[in-house]
Amino acid sequence: MKLELRGITKRFGNFTANDHIDVIVESGQVHSLLGENGAGKSTLMNVLFGLYEATEGQILIDDKPVKFNGPGDAMAAGIGMVHQHFMLVPVFTVAENVALGNEDTGPGGILNLEKTRARIREISDRYGFGVDPDALVEDLPVGVQQRVEIIKALVRNAKVLILDEPTAVLTPQETDELLNIMRQLRDSGTAVVFISHKLREVKAISDVITVIRRGKVVGKADPGASAAELAALMVGRSVSLTLDKDAPTLGAETFKVTDLSVLADTGQLLLDSLSFSISQGEILAVAGVQGNGQTELTEAIMGLLDHVSGSISLDGKELIGRSVKQIINSGVGFVPEDRSTDGVIGTFTVAENLVLNQYDKAPFAHGMNMKPAVMLKNALKKITEFDVRTQGPDAAAGTLSGGNQQKVVMARELSRPLKLFIASQPTRGVDVGSIEFLHRRIVAERDSGTPVLIVSTELDEVVELADRIAVLYKGKLVGIVPGDTPRDVLGLMMAGASNEEAETQSGTEGKEPA
Amino acid sequence: MSNTPELPPAEHTETLATPPPAPVSQLHAEPESSLLKRIMTGNGLVSVLAVVLSLVVGAILIAFTDERVTSTASYFFSRPTDMISAVWTSVSEAYIALFQSSIINTSASSFSDAIYPLTETLTIATPLVLAGLGVALAFRVGLFNIGAQGQIILGAAFAGWVGFTLDLPVGIHLIVAVIAGIIGGALWGGIAGFLKARRGAHEVIVTIMLNYIAVYLLLYLLSTPAFQRPGSNNPLSEPVAESAAYPLMFGADFRLHYGFFVALAAVAFTWWLLNRSTTGFEMRAVGANPVAAKTAGINVGRAYLLAMLIAGGLAGLAGTAQILGTERSLSGGIAASFGFDAITVALLGRSSPIGTLFAGLLFGALRAGGVGMQANTGIPIDIVLVVQSFIVLFIAAPPLVRSIFRIGTAKPKNKKAAAPAATGGAA
Structure with missing residues (x-):
């Protein structure tokens, strides 16, 4: 096809x-669409999937023009899509989710899932998915949920499978597994459209x-082009992908966290006895897959959470028990994870x-x-x-676009004398050109002698910025390792392996991809 | 900045231009702002057009209920001009009467008779503007304050008690009574604010219930010796002392009193509070995005409490305008329906202090004019209520108003911003 x-x-x-876009996708190929956030990749795919109607242009399948009035038409034509945010019903089983939309029914409209179960087993065995049709989706790890989405497409005989930023939610290991699955699908004749802005992955998997x-x-x-070349194409100018930073000049350990635990309102343990410290002039980056306690860590430091125990001290002053305002006023700059809401x-x-x-x-007051005039001058x-x-x-x-909103937040937080700078996902959704700039500002803040805490789910960013890396897994600190720790060791730690285990495992298992 | 006069070198331009926001997220982001928020902060043009449309609807109703129109309608097809002129006469007579009874009576023999309608409008507008400010202010902090009615009652009761019980020197008596009124309203609003801040109790429910409590509390008070007029069985208090009353502006022939200037001062205060004070900044931040406000160190609960205290205080001032200005004696009907009309006034004024002032004046005019219209042309004052209700209806449905007036659909804000970014990129 x-x-x-x-x-x-x-x-x-x-x-x-989208401006007169021509793309040809052929069977047995992994076709990557590479572009920055907001470049129009997702819009294009939504047009293809029948969610948007194109203003101009045609979609052709086997050289015959087709028209999709909705995802149903697209699916019937053999196009499957795995969205960035999964479209699964958490309380349903895998089989129920897969059947949803075209269920087999027996006499009297009774649901018959046998055929669906058999299809799931067949596909799961063929590609080594290891998915149990009767498992509840909410019990499955994110990586497996993603496979359920892929199964959903394959059960409907998708000849073209679109994956929209599929690796954003995965650990490096899960990413490798996904790339393997994509290779298998390609080899069995499926056309895979891979949407991403991550150069490493695109280079590793793409045919086109x-x-x-x-x-x-x-x-x-x-695909053989260098990452720098790809980035230049993507951004439209040459970008430096590596950050030039000097070795840190460490000062006193002014920021200390001891036995920090956080409970949810439900009593669930979100952070479990974390202890670490950051020196003046040092960047500690927290690595981990999203949802392993990073958000809670930063919010606990900022005084935004209840049920916090342990100790957080800055310059010898205890922060727990203080109000958010007191904490901000004691010289803590904070870039929250979700800029548009927080x-x-x-x-x-x-x-x-x-x-x-600072109002x-x-x-300013x-x-x-x-004083609006002063505010205006400051803004300019x-x-x-x-x-x-x-x-x-x-x-x-x-x-403003997301990247520019982030610049506003960064500008606000980096514009006063700080004793601690915390940035959560400092460059999420920011274009490559601005990432470089924001990273330089963070390093400049470090060089001015501020302890810096970075939380990022992008391993690239963590490795780029960190002087030391702390890995969080299920609310526990798996370990703190030097900034130059190999990526695969970090990946294993992000999946819960201890420092030592990770090092021995990665030694035997081999190298990172690409 | 995109419009810096000096253009950076070509290569640099590219780095400055950020990609426009993804349209997908735009579509998803739209429903975020709640319906209520859109209604309360919609654009000014819609408010004006809504008033125009409502007057048109009112005209239609006037025409349909007029006997001359119905009698000429029976032979409409033989002599249509008869009906058309009948419609014109009835509608123009009604609206001229409305105008003459609310702004200037052009057929009056003396100057004071001519401006009497205007003073009536201002008199009625005074409590409307004050209570409307209370509703508008609370709304800017994200609270839907339905409780202006109860807050007016409490304000009036407090101010009234000071007015007819205490014996204080001229000047001081009025000030003390006004302050008591503010305290009464603030207390009632503050209860809702406190429960919201501490327990998350929904302010709509709490303020509605407090309205009921206020009504029956007032009736109870009016049966106690402290409030009830001695020797009377009616739920009516003694009149407030002359020293506690707002002085009349133009003598005994006019009801307009200096409470109107209190309302103007309150508009200025509320404008300053919201737009120029640090407290107002906090309040608006909490109203627009409580999560971001909390992250920025703003005490969200305190902002809620403070907002309801001030909102209640403003409604309490509306109560003083009633008890110390127009009514002078406390009765069960002291608040009339000002507390509920205040919601409409704030709505029409898009929750801005200036807008609320004009909306209050308009509603005052409709009320004052409606009375005169009924007296002069026999058209029931209920038409005015219908017009008021249609104003709310049209404001609540901006797309309807836009389509009637064929105004292009306003584009979502983020698209407007996306456009220059896109052109900048193409350059």
């Missing part, structure tokens, strides 16, 4: 998300790479967001009176300094 997108254009109002920038196909790349107020102007936690201090300065792309300081922060 050959799938062709010819001249696809998709406009939203006067904004063009199409690079999309600002809604346009800017070129095809050879970091900025969408309806507030950029200028207001730039003083969101009541000089020079005098007594109860705020920060917008230039941090390259924030906005229509102006009075634009609502919600109108």
Whole structure:
């Protein structure tokens, strides 16, 4: 089967998300769509999957034009899609989820899942998925849930399988397994469309790479091309992918966490007796798969959580028990994980967001009176300094792209004397060009003698920034290792293996992919 | 900044331009702002058009209920001009009467008669603006304050008690009574704010219940010796002392009192509080995004409590306008329906202090004019209520108003921002 997108254009109002995109996907190939967040990859795939109607252009299957009015049509034509956020019913079994939408029924409309179970077993055995049709989806790890999504597509005889940023939620090991599955699917004749902005993975798996920038196909790349070349194509200029940073000059250990435990309202243990410390001028990066306690760690430090026990001390002062405001005022800068809900107020102007936690201090306020002129001046300065792309300081922060909102948060937090800087997912959803800039700012903060705590689920980022790496797994600190620890050792630790286990295992199992 | 005069070198431009936000996320993000929020903070044009449309609906109703129109309608097809002129006469007569009874009576013989309607409008607008400010302020902090009615009652009861019980020097008596009114309203609002801040109790339910409690509490108080007029069995208090009353502006022939300036001052105060004070910044932050506010170190519970205290205080001031201004004696009907109309006023004013002022004036005019319209043309004052209700209806349905006036559908904000980013990228 050959799938062709010819001249696809998709406009939203006067904004063009896809501009005459031509892509040909053939059986037995892994075709990667490489592009930054917001380049238009997902829009294109939603057009293909029948979720959006193209403004112009055609979709052809085996050279015959087709028209999809919804995902049902696309699926019937042999196109399957695994969304970034899974479309599964957690309380249903695997078989029920797979059957959902085209269930077999016996007499009287009684559900008959036997055929579905058999199909799941067959597919699972063929590709080595190890999926039990009767397991409840909510009990399955994320990687396995993703396989259930793939099974859903395969059961419907998908000839083209679209994977939208599939590795964002996986550990490095799970990622490797997924890449293997993709290879098997390709070898059995399926066309795989792999959407990603991660160069390493794209290089490892692709037969064909199409690079999309600002809604346009800017070129095809050879999988053998270097990461720097791919990045340059993706961003449109040469980017430095490695961060130049000097060895840290360590000062005193001013930030100490001892036996920190956090309970959820339900009594569940979210963080289990964490102890670590960070020195002045040092970056400690916390690695781990999303949802292993990283969010709770940063929020506990900021005083945002109840049920916190243990001790968190900064410059000898205990932070637990203090209000968020007191903690901020004692010199802690915090970039929260989800900027659009925690970091900025969408309806507030950029200028207001730039003083969101400094609004009541000089020079922005005098007594109860705020000083709009000073806020405006501050905003103009920060917008230039941090390259924030906005229509102006009075634009609502919600109108900014994610990367620019992040710059606003970073600008706010890095603009005052800090005793501790915490950044959670500092560059999530930020374009490659800005990542470089933000990373340099973080390192500059470290070099000015501030202890820095980075939480990131992107292993690349952790390795890039860290002087030391702490790995969290299920709320426990698996270990703290040096910044130059090999990626595969970190990967094993992120799956729960201890420091020593990880090192011996990775020694026997071999090297990291690509 | 995208519009820096000096263009950076070409290569640099590329690094500055960030990709536009993914449209997928835009589509998903839209339902986030709640319906209520959109209604309360919709755009000003819609408010104005809603008023115009409602007056049109009112005109239709006036035409249909007019006898001359119905009698000419029977031979509409033989002589349509008769009916058209009948419609014109009845509608224009009604609205001219409405105007003459609310703004300026052009047929009056003396100047004071001519401006009397305007003073009536301002008199009625005073409590509407004050209570409307209370609702608007609470809304900006994310609270739907249905309790203005109860807060007015408590404010009036407190101020009234000071007014007819204490014996204080001129000037001081009024100030003490006004402060008592603020305290009464703030107390009632504060209960809802406290329960919201501490226990997460929903303010809508709490304020509705507090309205009932206030009504029956007032009736009970009016049966106690402390409040009831001696020697009377009616639920009515003694009139407040002259020293505690707002002085009348233009003598005994007019009801307009200096409480109107209190309302203007309250508009200015609320505007300053919301837009220029640190407390207002906190409040607006909490109203717009409580999670981000909390992360920025703002005490969300305190903002809720404070907002309801101030909102209640403003409604309490509306109560003082009633008891120390127009009514002078405390009765069961002291708050009329001002507390509920205040919600509409805040709604029409899009929760901004200035908008609330104008909306309050408009509603005052409709009320004052409605009375005159009924007296002069026999058209029931209920038409005014219908017009008011249609205003709410149209404000709640902006797409309807836009389609009637063929205004292009307003694009979501983030798309507007995406456009320059995209063109910048193409350059």
